[in-house]
Amino acid sequence: MSVDNIYNPHVSVDCVVFGFDGEKLKVLLIERTIANQNESYNDKKLPGSIILANEDLDEAASRVLTELTGLKNIYLRQFRSFGNPDRTKNPRDILWLENTLQLKIGRIVTVAYVALIKIDRKILVKSDNTQANWYELHEVPAMNMAFDHAGIINKGLDYIRHNLDIEPHLLFELLPRKFTITQLQTLYDTVHQIRSDVRNFRKKVAQWSYVVPLDEMEEGVPHRAARLYKYKK
């Protein structure tokens, strides 16, 4: 191997946190402001940062997510690393890296993590350092995004979909403990980005032995109360 060709990149972690609020699938993003002499520019990025000297990758991902969004104790799963040499070539990103890290940075290989959580009253997104917010997933393609983060979000969603067949509990963690078939279908369709036929979806669910009908109906709803179900491991 020729040593001349060896390049010393930086390593970062990025967190793709998907949240379901009962109706829509959202992703947690941070607003980024890039200030130059005369102008300033806003776009969005994933919560992420360069790893520190003595931390392992999983550790870095948890730390960065907490620092940038306030979220704690989220189960982050490493799903893929991204290292295209061109992923840090956008002048906006270069400028932002230099402003933020006070470092000349060439190449960054990022290790991406994914989480899927329920957005409820327990989930508070708040950080002193940054402005983190939930954005609807379908809005992402129209947003200005940092680096290759739009692509990383897509790969994160692919990963979730790919794993749902073997780990159905991933989906059910997003639902209330007792849920209706309509709630389940909304979530299923959102994650798979499809629109199932109601009748076919009920047939499909009838074959899932881990979805168990309860002797209970919804309460206090304006429409006809639907049967409640639970997830059995």
Place this chain on the structure above:
Amino acid sequence: MSVDNIYNPHVSVDCVVFGFDGEKLKVLLIERTIANQNESYNDKKLPGSIILANEDLDEAASRVLTELTGLKNIYLRQFRSFGNPDRTKNPRDILWLENTLQLKIGRIVTVAYVALIKIDRKILVKSDNTQANWYELHEVPAMNMAFDHAGIINKGLDYIRHNLDIEPHLLFELLPRKFTITQLQTLYDTVHQIRSDVRNFRKKVAQWSYVVPLDEMEEGVPHRAARLYKYKK
């Protein structure tokens, strides 16, 4: 973020290539010789190396595998990155890195790839640079291995097992086009590191709609000829 804490690691790729020769599951390893002034030392490592300045990760993995083992056109799948700060702390590894790369190297984050192939006459392992060989998987725990490579091999096998339920074709690519249930069971048991009961295994396979019995029997075998099956996507 404090810039003092930022560390500039190297990034490498490592390839975990599993091969099935019809009877045993093997892994492709490279013999490594570490020469010091007075002594020399042998152990095994995964085919891997530092990435070059202008290559993407997938590209680096393919290049490195070909350079070190001669294997070409192998479908390598990225499965996990390893970045424990202690993974490059063994003095043997430090010495080897300095000898090989002529570089002082602190920390290396490695992006690991996995492949599962059939070892047959088409698979030739040969490189001018190194001595690459197939080793039986069950021998690995007793071997002297470089870095955290024993752990990476285990995680690679976990990944394969985890994905077999959703991608059964991974398993069938290792078998001849027409195979017996005994061959399938040998492979299944090897990958899952279990010993199935013959009768229970036949019952399980009967439920796999993608395993189709043929109107053909084995030929030229010393024992009673068994029925042949094929895999239907």
